[in-house]
Every structure is written in structure tokens, then in C-alpha cells.
Ligand SMILES: Nc1ncnc2c1ncn2[C@@H]1O[C@H](COP(=O)(O)OP(=O)(O)O)[C@@H](O)[C@H]1O
């Protein structure tokens with residue numbers, strides 16, 4: 001069912017509560033990747049231009065003890081937002097109470113504030129993460145309307161998204177709308193051929209995505225550590241490669257059901273140690289030496305996956321093809337990323353997480369149709385699950 005968006009409501013002089021996903025990586029108190037902030041700008045600018053009084057909030061990290069508060073403050077985000085908007089975004093260092101309420105009362109049309117990390121409320125009985133009904137109600141009482149633009153958190157049912165939506169008119173922001181459009185069209189109405197590429201560490205994390213995409217895509221190409229559980233199911237030696245023994249029967253079942261729709265790497269870069277300086281060799285799928293471990297797919301696999309991708313009209317990629325954090329094992333991920341980026345005339349989508357980071361660091365970000373800002377959220381979406389924070393928004 002289509003959801004109401006920020007364009008469906010009146011914003012002028014309204015106190016607009018906006019949930020963003022400003023869960024950005026921080027290094028020594030500095031934001032090391034501001035992509036999630038940048039991606040929220042279209043909605044923020046629209047609300048400000050329309051004359052809304054903007055109350056921004058987000059979680060940041062996981063807040064487990066009092067000591068986490070110092071390193072998980074959203075203050076640096078307010079500063080970055082002020083720079084990006086070229087307009088002051090006031091930071092309110094609390095999640096409730098008089099100081100916050102007064103700051104909201106003093107907002108003029110077209111002004112914005114950001115209040116502190118919603119998960120600071122988790123120190124008091126996990127109120128945010130357990131969607132405490134009183135907290136959702138309290139936050140809802142601070143505004144006139146609620147705009148949820150936090151796609152990256154949409155798989156969570158927390159007070160700051162689902163809780164507020166239960167108490168106030170609730171609509172999607174532009175980023176939320178864009179994510180749902182791209183991911184939704186890819187899985188529900190893809191232009192074919194539709195090729196999915198799944199990598200990453202474990203089969204167990206991706207079983208439901210593999211199953212769901214096998215029912216929707218024309219081809220599912222496998223890479224990363226999970227390939228070795230499939231190899232084992234084929235009876236290959238996997239040496240010291242990542243293996244989930246208890247998932248071998250499932251891998252066998254999936255291969256039998258999928259037939260040639262499921263494609264495995266044909267060669268691997270194996271190493272004698274889990275280290276960038278290890279000795280390495282390229283071996284075919286059925287020739288992994290007993291003492292070695294597979295840490296990347298090999299050049300023949302990259303070529304094969306390029307052929308499988310040729311002519312594709314829709315591509316969804318989730319998860320690296322190898323241990324791309326180490327240069328010696330990054331070529332598979334780089335090769336596949338490049339092959340997708342080079343496709344003409346295809347809708348190409350990255351489902352967040354490590355693959356999004358890889359594409360960004362390789363400088364390919366603008367070659368993709370869409371790079372999701374949500375890792376867990378896009379995986380759940382690709383599994384076919386309804387995201388609770390989306391379900392909670394008002395229908396059109
Ligand atoms: N062959 C491999 N052996 C061990 N780890 C691997 C292998 N291939 C990929 N990985 C690791 O998988 C991790 C990413 O897995 P995952 O979290 O499932 O992906 P994503 O974040 O894209 O969803 C990376 O840290 C990468 O180093």
C-alpha cells in the first residue's frame with residue numbers, strides 16, 4: 001500500500017518532527033563518512049523551504065552504559081548539518097524535558113534543531129529500543145506532524161519511529177520514499193533479466209535473502225565466505241575456509257531447488273594465513289588445498305560473473321566477494337563492483353552494508369542507480385519482510 005509522503009501534508013508553521021538515520025561512523029569524535037547526513041538533506045531542505053519548524057532526531061550507535069554517552073553524542077552531526085545547510089542547526093543536548101520543549105517553542109518557521117541521541121533513553125529500561133509507549137507518546141506530543149526519513153532504521157520497531165507514528169500523522173520523507181521505490185521495484189517488478197549477487201561472510205545471515213531472491217531473480221551469483229558451505233555441499237575440499245557445517249544440508253537443498261539459477265565461484269584466491277601478507281595462489285573450485293583458506297573469488301569467477309551480468313536490466317548486489325578489507329583479497333569485490341558499474345541501461349542497486357562502503361571507496365558510487373543507506377533494513381526488505389517503521393506510516 002502506498003504511504004503518504006512529506007509532499008502530502010501541510011508544513012507551514014508546523015512543528016515537524018523528523019526521524020533521520022544519522023547513525024554515522026565516528027573516528028576520534030569526527031564523522032568519517034557523512035553519506036547518511038547528505039542523503040537526508042532533500043527532506044530537510046524541503047521542510048525548511050516550506051516554512052516548517054524542524055525538530056530532527058536520530059539514534060547513534062548502541063548505548064549500553066553511562067560512559068557511552070560521551071562518545072555517542074549527536075553534537076558533531078548538528079555541526080556537520082549546519083555546514084551542509086549553511087544555516088545554524090541548534091543542538092539540544094537532551095532527549096526530553098524543559099530545555100528541549102523551550103527550544104522547540106522558540107523555533108521560527110524555517111529553523112531547525114537536533115536533539116540528542118534517542119538511545120540515551122535506553123539507559124532507563126531500554127525505553128527507545130523497546131518502544132516504550134509513553135516515550136513514543138511524549139515525543140509525538142512535541143510536534144504537529146511526523147516525517148520518517150530513517151530507512152536505515154526502518155527494520156527496528158522503536159519509540160522514535162513506530163512509537164511516534166502511533167500517536168501522530170506520520171509520513172515518509174524523500175529518502176525513505178526513494179529507498180522503497182528502488183528496492184521495491186527491483187524485487188517486486190524487476191525489468192528482466194534480473195541478476196542478484198550475494199556475498200559476505202555467512203550463509204546463516206543470508207538464508208532468507210537467498211531463498212527470496214531465488215524465487216524472484218533469473219540468476220543468483222554467490223561469493224564471499226558463504227560460497228564454501230555450498231562447496232562442501234558439492235563434496236569439494238574447502239580447507240580452512242569459512243564453513244558452516246550445520247548449514248551444509250540447507251546449501252544442498254538450495255542448490256537442488258535452484259538448478260543453474262544459483263551460480264558459485266569457479267576459482268578462488270586461497271591463502272596460507274588470514275593476513276594480507278600471506279602466501280596466496282589461485283585454484284579452481286574443486287582444488288582448495290587442505291591447509292589453505294579461500295579469501296576471495298578468483299579472476300575466472302570475475303570473468304564468469306561479468307558474462308552472467310551482460311544484458312542484465314536489474315542487478316541487486318549485497319555483500320563483498322572476499323575479504324576486501326585486505327588488499328590481497330579485494331580484487332574479486334573490485335572486479336564485480338566494476339562489472340556492475342559498467343553495465344549500460346541497467347537498474348543497479350547496492351543493498352547497503354560493506355558493498356556500499358566498497359563501491360564508495362572505489363569511487364563507483366555515482367555509477368549505480370541506487371546505493372541503499374540501510375544494511376540490515378535492505379536485507380530485511382530483500383527477504384520480503386514488511387519493515388515495521390514503514391508499516392506504521394499513514395496510507396495514502
Ligand atoms: N572468503 C571469506 N572468508 C572470510 N570472510 C569473508 C570472506 N569473504 C568475505 N568475508 C567477510 O565478510 C564480511 C562482510 O559480510 P556481511 O556482513 O555478511 O556483508 P554485508 O555487510 O555487505 O551485508 C566482510 O568483513 C568480509 O571480510
Ligand SMILES: O=C(OP(=O)(O)O)[C@H](O)COP(=O)(O)O
Pocket residue numbers: 021023061062152153156352353373374375376377
Ligand atoms: O546502521 C544501521 O544498520 P546497518 O549497519 O545494518 O545499516 C542502522 O542505523 C540501524 O542501527 P542498529 O543496527 O544499531 O539498530
